[in-house]
Amino acid sequence: MWHLAKYQRLLHLHSDGKHGIMLPVAVRLGGKRAKKGVCRHMDVQSMAGAAPPANAPGRPVVLRTERLAKHFGRLPAVTNLNLEVYQGDVFGLLGPNGSGKTTTLRMVLGLIWPTEGQVVLFGSPMSDDRQRRAALQRIGAIVEQPAFYPYLNARENLLGVATFAGMPLNAATQARIDEVLMQVGLVPRGKDAYKKYSLGMKQRLGIAAALLTRPEFIVLDEPTNGLDPAGMVEVRALIGQLAQRGITVLLSSHLLHEVQQVCTRVAILNRGTLVAQGEVAQLLAAQSGIQLGFSQPEQLSTAASILQEAAATSAPWLRATRYIRPEPGAWMPPGGWLLLVDAPQERAAEINALLGARGIYAAEVRRREASLEQFFLELTSGQPAPQMSPAFPQMPAMFPPAHARQIAPQE
Amino acid sequence: MPGIPQKSIATPAASGGWLGHTWRLVRWNVRLARRRLMSKILLSILLAGFALLIGALLLLYLFISSAVTSSQLSSPAPTPISTVQQGEGTPVPITPPPGATGPSQAEIQQEKQQFASLLTFPEDFVLVGGYTTFLGTILICILAGALAGNEYSFGTQRLALSYGVSRAQVLAGQVGALAVLALSVAGGMLILGVLVGLTFGPLLGGVIPTIPPAGLLQLIGFWLVVSLYLFAYALIALLLATLGRSTVAGIAGSLGYLLFESIGLPIIIAVAALLSGFSSTDFTGLQAFFLGPNLSGLLSGVSQSPLDLAAGGTSSSGGTIVNPISGLQGLLVLLLYCTAFIGLSYLVLRKRDVTT
Numbered sequence: 001m002w003h004l005a006k007y008q009r010l011l012h013l014h015s016d017g018k019h020g021i022m023l024p025v026a027v028r029l030g031g032k033r034a035k036k037g038v039c040r041h042m043d044v045q046s047m048a049g050a051a052p053p054a055n056a057p058g059r060p061v062v063l064r065t066e067r068l069a070k071h072f073g074r075l076p077a078v079t080n081l082n083l084e085v086y087q088g089d090v091f092g093l094l095g096p097n098g099s100g101k102t103t104t105l106r107m108v109l110g111l112i113w114p115t116e117g118q119v120v121l122f123g124s125p126m127s128d129d130r131q132r133r134a135a136l137q138r139i140g141a142i143v144e145q146p147a148f149y150p151y152l153n154a155r156e157n158l159l160g161v162a163t164f165a166g167m168p169l170n171a172a173t174q175a176r177i178d179e180v181l182m183q184v185g186l187v188p189r190g191k192d193a194y195k196k197y198s199l200g201m202k203q204r205l206g207i208a209a210a211l212l213t214r215p216e217f218i219v220l221d222e223p224t225n226g227l228d229p230a231g232m233v234e235v236r237a238l239i240g241q242l243a244q245r246g247i248t249v250l251l252s253s254h255l256l257h258e259v260q261q262v263c264t265r266v267a268i269l270n271r272g273t274l275v276a277q278g279e280v281a282q283l284l285a286a287q288s289g290i291q292l293g294f295s296q297p298e299q300l301s302t303a304a305s306i307l308q309e310a311a312a313t314s315a316p317w318l319r320a321t322r323y324i325r326p327e328p329g330a331w332m333p334p335g336g337w338l339l340l341v342d343a344p345q346e347r348a349a350e351i352n353a354l355l356g357a358r359g360i361y362a363a364e365v366r367r368r369e370a371s372l373e374q375f376f377l378e379l380t381s382g383q384p385a386p387q388m389s390p391a392f393p394q395m396p397a398m399f400p401p402a403h404a405r406q407i408a409p410q411e
Numbered sequence: 412m413p414g415i416p417q418k419s420i421a422t423p424a425a426s427g428g429w430l431g432h433t434w435r436l437v438r439w440n441v442r443l444a445r446r447r448l449m450s451k452i453l454l455s456i457l458l459a460g461f462a463l464l465i466g467a468l469l470l471l472y473l474f475i476s477s478a479v480t481s482s483q484l485s486s487p488a489p490t491p492i493s494t495v496q497q498g499e500g501t502p503v504p505i506t507p508p509p510g511a512t513g514p515s516q517a518e519i520q521q522e523k524q525q526f527a528s529l530l531t532f533p534e535d536f537v538l539v540g541g542y543t544t545f546l547g548t549i550l551i552c553i554l555a556g557a558l559a560g561n562e563y564s565f566g567t568q569r570l571a572l573s574y575g576v577s578r579a580q581v582l583a584g585q586v587g588a589l590a591v592l593a594l595s596v597a598g599g600m601l602i603l604g605v606l607v608g609l610t611f612g613p614l615l616g617g618v619i620p621t622i623p624p625a626g627l628l629q630l631i632g633f634w635l636v637v638s639l640y641l642f643a644y645a646l647i648a649l650l651l652a653t654l655g656r657s658t659v660a661g662i663a664g665s666l667g668y669l670l671f672e673s674i675g676l677p678i679i680i681a682v683a684a685l686l687s688g689f690s691s692t693d694f695t696g697l698q699a700f701f702l703g704p705n706l707s708g709l710l711s712g713v714s715q716s717p718l719d720l721a722a723g724g725t726s727s728s729g730g731t732i733v734n735p736i737s738g739l740q741g742l743l744v745l746l747l748y749c750t751a752f753i754g755l756s757y758l759v760l761r762k763r764d765v766t767t
Contacts, residue, residue: 111573166574
């Protein structure tokens, strides 16, 4: 039998698994193929209860979305979204344009109403007015771009935020305003009207507003938008400092390198659907392995079959295979797909020997260290990459056109 | 960014209940209105217009006074204006009949007194009230449309909602701020009226009556009604700005309605009367369904108070203001309209996604 441990862990089937990861299509060599399109985040149902799910990292859940959906007319913007953000997480919400990130954040903040499902913040459902108000007063947020009164200066705008948050307008609040302005480096321009600010300064003021109430949970939608590289580094450092203080951060960003550096957990949305959720390290580990490239496209499926057979008999350390697209600019076989083998990396030579014994020779064998960017692109790019050769007639039949093609060899 | 200091100031905890928080939002909205350049321009227009009106009245008064003076100087007796040759005899002067060349001294004097009373406290309240309900209404519609519409265009409503302000509080904050602004504008203008009346009235020969405590209450009632007048139209602007999610919708819509009531409605009634063969007075009942005529009815009711006070607390003999719609009816219809405007705005806001 093929060893299932790794994917079992990924699919939360591990009895003592601690960190949830959801993948769109599970591939387990020697096991049952998971049904495509079904959310495989284990204990999804149990999340609705008050008790933390079995796979929870032992921290309270700050934000939970339960079967959340939003339709704009007939257009589904978000569908059946089950997210969980734990206390202390720096949680990255990723997805291409139009994937439903901002719609999700808007629903989390009560700006728009879900069509189905619900948002639970600090254990309170957002559908209740009073509880929503109480929960939102514990949150700092920037959604889309920062929004302030253009004719007011930074201090006055922050005074407005303090008013919205229900803070008393006294000397202590003024002192706190000064403090956050200092934190974001806006003190010298504190008396200038907001309309005179550059995009980066507006973003800084947005961050200052998010920090003003010393929230327990901060929602940042593209916080580095408009910032120069130094500003981006500062924001990253700031997020790190917030995390050190135990503040939970929900971050939406396109800058995947940044997300990889600061986030502990991520969720990836595509076309309004959650396609992956889990710890960054584990997600990336799942994408690492031994990468095989073949000069003949037919060899790809043959190699997969050989490895499947071997996994069942002589090579139990072989855990899974899947077809992957090469990274942009990297070498690729004529069909444009590579075979990623989930196996200990020191077994690369043995894999090559297994294939060679059956007359299949890989043109390339190498260790693959996945990046979040590559993982993201694999999950979210719906169309084949431009560099893919059309000369691989079997491929469309073998691989459905959706993204994140993971396949299991014939069982 | 320097980052989070190790020892930072304790954040003041959120304080106050729903009402306390809403009152802070009202104050915040008033502050926003005060800080706008547009508000300053609108206030300047209102004050400049008032100054022009007073100036024009003073000039008219002076003109009439000079007419009276010249007529007094030239005529202890009627002046012959021509002679007629009667045959061979001497010319005989012909005296013009009284009133043939213009108003009599008594009429001019009366007109002069009327101008003086217009600028004398408390009768000048009627003038100030009329001016405020005309120009003030237009200006407060512009301000209200901008106050509500800009929350969408700036995206600041999103900011408020994301910090736990409920939609009801957003609306209550705006409605409360408009009420404060209406009271302030009406109050400010009436205070100006008091100053003008106390300054120019005695100078022009007017007599300022002693106002009894009950009279003060009447004047306060007048102030409240003028404020209500402004507030009702401001609510139209608020509703339309909320519906249209824009400043333009609020301003254009409310001013359009104002124009319709002032010009369109009388024209429609006249045309309807013409086509149906009835008298236009038969259609007066139609007006009772609209906001403006009811407000005018209410205002007419309270406008009697300053006139009565000027007449020494009794019902004044002259200048009685008559309106087919009674003050009570006007008040009831006004309250109904205000409730409808606020209720509709809330329904729109409650159901709506804030995506801008």
